[in-house]
Amino acid sequence: MKTPLLLGALALAAVPVLAQQKAIPADSVRTIVLQEVAVVTKRHDHQQHLQNFYNANQAATTEELMSRMPELSFIRRGSYGMEPTIRAYSGGQVSVTLDGMRIQGACTDKMDPATIYIEPLNLQRIEVQTAGASSMQGAAIGGSLDMKLAEAELSDERKLSGSVSSGYQSAAHAMLGGLRLSYATPTWGLRASSTYRKAQNYRNGHGEKVLYSQYEKANYALNGKFLLQEDLVLKADLIIDDGWNIGFPALPMDVGQANARIGSVSLVRENSDRRWSRVEARLYANRIAHSMDDSARPDLPVRMDMPGLSRTSGMYLEGTTSPGHHQQLTVRADASASYLSASMTMYQEGQTPMYMLTWPDNRQLQSGIAAQYSFQVGDKTQLQLNSRVNLSDFAITTGEGRSQLSVFGYENTARQFVIPSLSLQASRMVYKKLKASLSGGFNGRTPTASELYGFYLFTQFDGFDYVGNPNMKSEKSLQSEFTLSWQEPRVRLQATGYVSRVQDYIVGTYDPNLSAMTIGARGVKVYDNTPYALLAGAEASAVYNITGYTQLVSTLRYNYGRNADGEPLPMIPPLRSITSLRKYFGDNLWVQGETELAAAQNRNSESFRERPTKAFMLWHLRAGYQRETENKVWQLNTGIENIFDVHYREHLDWGRIARPGRNVFVQVSMGF
Template sequence: MKASMTSFRALSLERFACALLMSALLCGGAFAQGSQTRIVGLVIDAQSGRPLQGINVLADDDAGTVTDRHGVFALSLPPGQRIVRLSAVGYGPQAKSIAVHADPSQGLVDTIRVSLTPRVIELADQIVIRATRDEPTAAHRAGHVMQTMKAIDAAQGVALVRRANFGLDPSIRGTQPHQVGVVIEGMKVFHACVDRMDPVTSYVETENLQRLEITRGAFDLTQGAAVGGMINLVTEKPSFDAAFSGHSQVGFESAASHRFSRNVFNLSRGDFALRSSISFRRAGDLTTGDRSRASGSPAPVLIPNSQFAKYNYKVDVTRRGRHHHFELGLLADEAWDIGYPALLMDARRASSHLAHVEHIWAPDQPLLSSVRTKLYLSDVDHWMDDEDRDVTQRRVMRDMHMPMEGHARTWGLLQSAQLGSQRQTLRFVLDAYQVQAFADMEMISVRPDVTPMYLVNIGDARRRHLAITADYQRWLTPRLQARANARVDAADQDLHDTIGRQQMKATWGAQDPAHRFATPSLSLTLVYRRSPSSSWTFGLSRSARLPTPLESYGFFLFTPADNYFYTGRPDLGVERSRQLELSWDYAHDGRRLTLRLYDNRIYDYITGVVQESIFKTYENIDAARLWGIEVGFATPLAAGLIIHGDASYTYGRNESFDEPLPFVPPLEARVGITHESPRVLWGVNSRWVTRQDRVADQTTLEDETPAFSLVDVRAEIRLWGHYRLDVGIDNLFDRYYWEHLSVGNFPSPGRNLRVGLEFGF
């Protein structure tokens, strides 16, 4: 939106000035009338900044008009507060409140500028992190969350894999984290740790997170072809609103003595703007809930070795112009001393750097809206060891220290071109990148008579990936809209480390570890708008997911989730998915109802298959299936008071082994009440999770999870000036529980008091 406003200001300045001059000349007799004031406005496309012709403009006193070919309209309205409504086929309607002046000293010509957003078929839920309360997105506002994972966890159909009090991994609708694509504004970033201690979601802190775009399933192929879905982390950009602005926040969370501070600064001058941020977080050992209620025995106060520390910084520079927009950015994250009680080792250090440069061209052409080009470089490093562990007492790899390193480098190019008119749009996306991954470990015995050993876990695996996507949208009738995606992925990969190649040869024989892929993906979505408040959506997709470098080339990887050692398979095939979804949405006068039914059939499903004892290899099995239902509602109870809730259930089955698909979350429901006033927002939220007794016992070692219920309370209070106080209590009744996706049944935090104070300037 900020880029759109930038294009708008540059593109429309001359036309808008001419329109104002013409309107001022035409309204020369307004002094004599005395009862009406001339209103002049300009309407533009929010994405391209191009003026829109033929937009219907209606005032609340039934005065109406349409915009001309320059996007300009004019109305004569009586003084007072008036509502002007704008609408057109292919664009979302907008209502704008304006103050019409009667005093000649206020000017005879009032001016307004309006951006209309193209009404596209939205395939991703948007959770806005830093929206103001009066923005129309407030219904999907996550509030001023203190951690990025809190915002992701609030999304329906999303569950989190917890390995510690840090670095939670998202799962969507029963799929596994490696089946979900996580990108930062479309840029591909890969974790360096073979145990996924460093998920991409840990690199973006809340002060830099503008919104989350969460796609369930493979219906939007513009970001990737993941069978589970995509999560796009969209970051904040420099603002031209003020010469100098910013905000700072300090806070505390009691469950792990988590302290944090965040600072954001924004500078602008002319067509240049700069935004920078820096944050610091440190947490001690995690406190669990009251275990005595569940087991009758005293609970440990703390979980030892569950601490972490990190800092994060981001710098962006923007230059705007009439047709060209340039952006340069750097995002960096450094973490250290991270305890992972559920794993064999702890993270000594985790480092991530993401740099990019982007150019946006918005030409004055009737069909071509914009061309975006982005180059980026990602560098992720990870070091872990077990030096602080008593290795003589553990069950796996006893008497052995195992320091490990992991590195992942990614170079990428993203380019998109959008064409369209009011009835149809066509966007092409080029997504090209190369990833290079390496990980190794030493095995050093505590007994001096045992010779140390060396192992390569992933031997300099390199993948070159090219994808081209076409995204077409069209209004078929005034009520029926269609969106179709076609994507082709091509990739080649190989191992470049000598030891890594020898290990694969010893396991799989003389076959060449190099492999090539070329696979198409398709999706079609139809939306029938039965009325302005009700719509039906039907989605169908056929997609393909390429195996990850770990699934192809990983060697001797211990997975604590099921206590097996995994080895990759170089000739592993593509995982294919066929998905069907039907949904109904209703929204009117603040009331909202949603219903989604989905079915995901996955063929050549990639999973670990037991070979002998505690060893598995990744294999393609025939089929797996995930189907489920999601419902949601929201309705006002009184002025500013809303009750809202949702529920979701996923049923998973491994059809090849005729058993439940492992690590699928159980039935979950959430109900909450939120009240907003000019100075205070408060809410009470509850969560119920049923027992999960559908567990796998052939392909993995999975245990059942007991049911639990939670209550959270929170409040946002606007204090004097630009101060805001955020307070809340998570797990109010101090329940002891763990999620079904928690590795080793790692417990979640107990009662957690959250306090944050923010100051803006």
């Protein structure tokens, strides 16, 4: 395995690219069309958006699409509800938003990240920002992930357009159906989409069915756009997402229902002749209901139901202006209120059901103001300043919740946090087409509701019950990032290194004085601050237009983490690379070969019972064909993933559950 790993590393890395059905222009190495979704990496404002062409499998979920991006990995507990991580940061360390709107999951076990409620069909693009550049979206030390919704269009003439698609994947006998309709007029437009997915238990590389890996879901999205004035637009968005019969093979419980209702109204004014060239104001609200149950699991000594509810409402106001020559200033003010509640009822034969609050009813009031200021210094140097001040107020809202936490001696559970963020980035052309960028900054983040108020939350990863700690401090991070990039018409290379020292790092610590509540749990851990943690890593990417019809794209990433005692941090992905070679045959047909490889991860956290992960190498073959007829565009996408039926798992996969084996997929769509 060492030889293919070395060859893959030498093949070096990939910036996202172009999936258009025609020859690749020599100057288009950074612009690629991704059917409905453009996946964008924003490391720095001066960089062009990097777009990802790994959506050849158009039946892919949002998580599968994003997992190809160099900065993103996913914690996998099942085929559904994978939790996004940015570099080596996860949970409350990263900000995940939908068009700038905050969405709080309703599951104490993180089985419902915001990404599951969005389908590629109702997305326009996905933006990832790292380090200090993420302060516009919120207070986070690990970066931000913002999912931009697709919008209705306006047209000089009345126009109806749309698409219908259907797909199948063999590994899980999964079915997919999608529909999009758009209607445009000179003064208003509507866009509606729906997606249905159903997957059975998938087959791994040994030919075994992975039990409890099935799921079923339906997603509906509606967007309206209304032209109020020549430069003023009113927009409205509604998303309804329902999932049911969702299995989680790495956990002791499944999900009976996962429902989301997300809505917003916004005003956008864009006029380059005004002092503020763009101003957007948005009001939004969302409600997430999530219900865990173990009714499908056999021979359990105790049955449990664990429902959770999240309600968030908020607003933001954002404007962009040019205060001077070669200067740009963007200012954002935002506020939100989130209310969380989760409970557990245990049913033991012959006994009265036992009820407790796993999330005592609590609320978080958040407000912040952020600014991003960039200016050009001479012909070769650009500076960018990012800043934010965030205020958060946490409180338990019921006497029952406060009484429950008082058993640990916590009498005052209300907390207030003021989180400042500041970063500076300098970019300079140092030699012909070589650009260097250096950034440094200070960021922080508040503890999450689980870290403050969680009550005996069992974590299958290490086998402990976890208890919150209302007395915790916020995490603070000093970060630095350095990037070198080279760009010419046919070749683009980029390499980034980063390092971060996180003060008051939050982690669960074992308390021998507390007894576990979950049957079989190894004990109880209480969330607390540790002195610090060190995180570092590197990413590299390359795009090479070999000919006008052939393109090579490759990415490479590595992450490292340790605590103050020198012990490896848990859930740190190993060295990983993806390399793709795409060949276009005329304007209608393309074929792509691809390899994924990951090194072994032997730096494991003993205190979290983390197990080593073996190296693996996968091969994929994909193809697409497009044919235009009168007023219609027909597309066929097909391929084979994991051609050699490799039995493997990734390091962030819980429970040592193997990933799918050989998977044949086909996707047919018709646009009009």
